[in-house]
Amino acid sequence: MKRNSRLSLALHTLSHMAGDPSRMRTSADIAEHAGTNPVVVRRVLGRLRKAGLLTSEKGHSGGWRLAQAPEDITLADVYLALDERLVTGGDSDEAPACSVEKALHKRVTGVLEDVEQRLIQRLSETSISEVRGN
Amino acid sequence: MKRNSRLSLALHTLSHMAGDPSRMRTSADIAEHAGTNPVVVRRVLGRLRKAGLLTSEKGHSGGWRLAQAPEDITLADVYLALDERLVTGGDSDEAPACSVEKALHKRVTGVLEDVEQRLIQRLSETSISEVRGN
DNA sequence: AAGGCACGCAACACCGTTTGTTACGTGAGC
């Protein structure tokens, strides 16, 4: 994956965790499986922890674990936890001086928000426990 | 605007052109109004020309003009002409080895394609002549 | 109590993409 790499990493990791929720995984293990760096893993998973999807523990038998039942975590939860809007995000907050630009912006923003809602709604239809091929 | 800057520039320019379709505009004029560079304008508008939305002429009274009636050009036409998918694009084409990843990718891709269609459908509902505040 | 392990976090380098800029060529018109 390339774009949405954070979302991909998060979904991939959580999907695996859904297969064996009690098992504790270190960021090193996850990083190796995902072909990336432990720090990157902690960065992404930290957001999920802040959203209450994961818990992390330090120390010898530390690592990461699901904070909720896999059936209760939907793809939308993960998407929202990362707080990066795929369709809406990236709009600057500068008010356009040009009236045409203003009308245009309003129209486009309306469409994007609608589409964003659609995306979230569709993502909320599947949980991370459903996604596994096992 | 920031992200989707190409789309913003394209829509903004075409919306203005819709107000006076017969008038010829130079890339320098457009660039000044949009706060950017003439070359950037030509780059973006070139794609629209390739899609048959605009025509350009060289020489003294040269510049850019709509190639179709403003009522016939929808926001979706502009979006598609730029060929940059907002929601779908960016996915790498590498086949995932991990089975969980594969199942996940399939599921997410399905949702994204659905949302992309929704976006195009919504954008096709308004033409560039409707968007003006005049 | 000490050492090791794993997370938490900040700082920095690196890379790819996007945007801006310069330069030069081409065609149309005065």
Next chain:
DNA sequence: GCTCACGTAACAAACGGTGTTGCGTGCCTT
């Protein structure tokens, strides 16, 4: 023929994202 405006390539600059290192903190094992 000269000017104007597009067409395109090449290059520089800015930005965002990722990878990496380093150090601190807490917890567990011995």
